[in-house]
Amino acid sequence: MNSATFADVVDVEAAEAPAVSVPALNASRTAIAVATPADLLRIAVENGADLDRLEKLMQLQERWEAHEARKAFVTAMAAFKREPIEIYKRKQVGYKTKEGDFVGYKHAELSDVTDAIAPVMARHGLSFDWDIHQASGSITVDCIVTHVLGHSKKVTMTGAPDTSGKKNLIQQAASTITYLQRYTLLAVTGMSTKDEDDDGAGGADEQSEDTAQAQRANERPAARAAQSQSAPYDQKKFDANKDQWREFVKSGRKTPAQMIKFIESKGAKLTEDQQLTIDSWAHED
Numbered sequence: 001m002n003s004a005t006f007a008d009v010v011d012v013e014a015a016e017a018p019a020v021s022v023p024a025l026n027a028s029r030t031a032i033a034v035a036t037p038a039d040l041l042r043i044a045v046e047n048g049a050d051l052d053r054l055e056k057l058m059q060l061q062e063r064w065e066a067h068e069a070r071k072a073f074v075t076a077m078a079a080f081k082r083e084p085i086e087i088y089k090r091k092q093v094g095y096k097t098k099e100g101d102f103v104g105y106k107h108a109e110l111s112d113v114t115d116a117i118a119p120v121m122a123r124h125g126l127s128f129d130w131d132i133h134q135a136s137g138s139i140t141v142d143c144i145v146t147h148v149l150g151h152s153k154k155v156t157m158t159g160a161p162d163t164s165g166k167k168n169l170i171q172q173a174a175s176t177i178t179y180l181q182r183y184t185l186l187a188v189t190g191m192s193t194k195d196e197d198d199d200g201a202g203g204a205d206e207q208s209e210d211t212a213q214a215q216r217a218n219e220r221p222a223a224r225a226a227q228s229q230s231a232p233y234d235q236k237k238f239d240a241n242k243d244q245w246r247e248f249v250k251s252g253r254k255t256p257a258q259m260i261k262f263i264e265s266k267g268a269k270l271t272e273d274q275q276l277t278i279d280s281w282a283h284e285d
Contacts, residue, residue, distance in 0.1 A: 026120035036064065066151070076124040080189075081103070087116045087186075087193045095244050098237070103262070105253065107194040110182045121145075128188070130181055137161070137175045138187060143184030164251035180270040233268040242277070249281040256282050 030142050040057055049057075087108050092103015121127060125148040127179045133140040146152040162175035186192060245263070254262070254277040262269055270278075 011174045014263045026265045033253050036061075047273065054117075067147075069147060069149035069151035072125075073147040076126055076147055077145075080121055080124045080126060084119045085116055085120055085191060087191060089195060094248075097241065097267070101266075103248075108182070110178050110185075113182055113185055113193075114189070117185065117191060125149075128185060130184070131179060134139070139173060139180065141177060141180035141184055143181065145188050153188055155184045157184050157187075164247065231268060232271045232272060233260055233263065235271075235274075238270075238274055245278065249278065 038061055039150040040060070045054065074131055089108045090112060091109045091199050092102070092104060092106050094102055096102050115184045118128070124147055128143060128145045131142040131144065133142075138160055140156060140158040142154050142156045144154045159176050159180055161169070161172035162179070163172055167175060244260055249256055256275075258277050260270060260275055
């Protein structure tokens with residue numbers, strides 16, 4: 001049996017294992033690519049997708065575009081509402097009495113509203129227009145605000161032709177259309193006029209004005225107040241003004257009670273016959 005000696009042992013170094021080359025990760029390949037429906041549609045066309053798949057992708061694209069347009073509309077409207085827009089009531093409707101007091105109301109005309117709103121809306125990619133419909137003795141106005149990407153918002157109001165005064169049929173329709181255009185535009189944009197009124201239909205502004213006029217009457221000299229309160233309202237003055245007062249009651253701008261309150265705020269109390277005359281105006285055809 002042969003035995004190996006130390007000298008017979010050959011020290012053999014183990015061969016190093018070959019280095020394994022690890023490819024570096026490409027950062028751009030690890031990022032998640034965001035593909036829009038338009039990208040998917042393009043890829044599908046390039047790969048020869050069938051018509052059914054293309055139609056579904058087109059519907060997806062339309063929904064995506066509508067969603068993006070709605071977001072852009074909301075953003076534009078928010079920016080528009082941050083603008084310092086002021087719309088003033090400059091138009092006076094009414095008359096002055098012999099004492100110099102104004103009887104009536106003030107409102108912003110349609111041009112006051114459009115001149116203030118249109119340029120600011122345009123800066124934010126917004127525009128507005130109206131659709132008008134007439135049927136069965138009524139007039140309907142749609143006001144549509146549209147963003148450049150296509151999303152829109154609509155407000156609709158309906159009213160009867162304005163038969164107050166001596167208007168012909170065309171003027172009656174035009175008056176109502178202008179009125180509805182003004183208020184639908186204010187509504188759809190969320191705007192209001194300075195010291196917003198209700199066109200004399202019995203709102204807070206009118207009540208405040210009646211109160212102020214009553215206070216001014218009470219501040220007149222005591223002798224004059226006593227004289228006016230002891231005597232009924234002068235019939236000649238009543239006859240001189242009643243046609244104009246009648247127009248306010250018939251048009252609905254003032255109720256008989258509001259008209260009586262306004263006249264008596266001057267200091268003289270109306271007679272029972274005068275009050276009945278005013279009340280009868282509301283029942284005329």
